[in-house]
Amino acid sequence: MPPDADALIIGAGPAGSAMAILLAMAGWRVIISEQHTFPRSKVCGECISAGNLALLDHLGVGTAFAGLAGPELRQVAWMSAASTTLADLPPCKDGSYPYGRALSRDRLDALLLTRARDLGVSVLQPGRVRRILGSIGRFRGEIDCGRTRPPCTVRASIVIDAHGSWEAGADAGRLAPDPGHLFAFKATFTDASLAPGVLPVFSLYGGYGGIVTADHGRTTLACCIRRDVLQRYRRKDPHTSAGAAVESYLWQSCHGVRNALIHARREGPWLAVGPLRPGIRIRVERGRFRVGNAAGEAHPLIGEGISMALQSSVLLARHLTRQPAVMIDAPRADALQDSYVKDWRAAFCRRMHIANLFAQVAMRPMIARPVGMALQRWPALLTHAARLAGKARQSADQPRYSVEG
Secondary structure (H helix, E strand, O other): OOOOEEEEEEOOOHHHHHHHHHHHHOOOOEEEEOOOOOOOOOOOOOEEOHHHHHHHHHHOOHHHHHHHOOOOOOEEEEEOOOOEEEEEOOOOOOOOOOOOEEOOHHHHHHHHHHHHHHOOOEEEOOOEEEEEEOOOOOEEEEEEOOOOOOOEEEEEEEEEEOOOOOOOOOOOOOOOOOOOOEEEEEEEEEOOOOOOOEEEEEEEOOEEEEEEEOHHHOEEEEEEEEHHHHHHHHOOOOOOOHHHHHHHHHHHHOHHHHHHHOOOEEEEEEEEEOOOOOEEOOOOOOOEEEOHHHOEEOOHHHOOHHHHHHHHHHHHHHHHOOOOHHHOOHHHHHHHHHHHHHHHHHHHHHHHHHHHHHHHHHOOHHHHHHHHHHHHHOOHHHHHHHHHOOOOOOOOOHHHOOOOO
16 A cells, blocks of 8 residues: 655654745655644744744745844843843855844744645644654554544654654653753743843853744744752742743843843743753654754754754755655664764754753853953854854755755
8 A cells, every 4th residue: 555645754843843844845745743732832043043044935934034033133141140141143154044033932933834735735733653663675664643532553765853852752761850950931922121133041040041023023032941959049039930930030130131121021921841852863763853942952942943954954855855755764864863863963963062061151150250251351252152142044955955855
């Protein structure tokens, strides 16, 4: 019996939907299974660096993105306990977009998934993949389609994991509780005092985070806090929620955050997820490929998560579409996996190491304090740090976005 699709993609975030669009543009039959209904808010950053805006054009959502996104991000700030340093963000000199912008994830995800549907991608939503059986060319995904529809089985030649790193199936087993585990929090505010076009990152004892103004003047704050710091702060008021404890901690620990939010109103509750799993998970069994956070997750301090999601989908699509899906047998799948992993590591490993270094500095006051003093004296160092983090980098694959049909 022939497969229902050439590719089954698990997850409809930026990585999964971009992957579906690229494969559909190359003539592949694609099914996406997404366990959540859209629109949905998600614990993540919302910045898209300048080097990825041309990719959004190629995916067919660039015009819609430009009409919704927040102002160009032209400055970066470093906020510590008692001071804030402001510097220029380095412009991207390749292509037609010098500066990045931000768009809330509920709107970005909806744009990309709608585009995938328009290209003929079949979407199972809600659709939670319970397990994957079979092998290359004969995979079977058993999918729970919610309360209104019976479970179904999807047959596909290959499987692409594009889910979050903390979701079921992202990694074997569960993490045993550890004081150093990071939990991520996110909240959206209106009437914040953050200047347009500024991208602040802030340093805390046992944590770090960032603030950005996205669409419709909404300001998003996202942060990561160590488990032990969060528990210690919650013990001060055992009846408070984790989100309330985080907000109080931010308010007391960073004057820059306090100044930005002093007149702001929070929209809805704090969102939380964790523990995060920064690291590389690119390898998986034959015929299954990983993109986005399923492949590897950087510390979110540098705000490159969406960039890595989109760019990893471009990398994989280029490898897969060099031949028709029916030609991908076991030996060819192994060769594709090897070449994709090699390119993925070349594209992202350095960025992940830099993100880890920056995160460790930000969470340790004994290191962050002298770093903050140096940045106050030489703000250009902050511009250079943003350049190292990829804010002015055009993807190495930017000139070769086309995939073969």
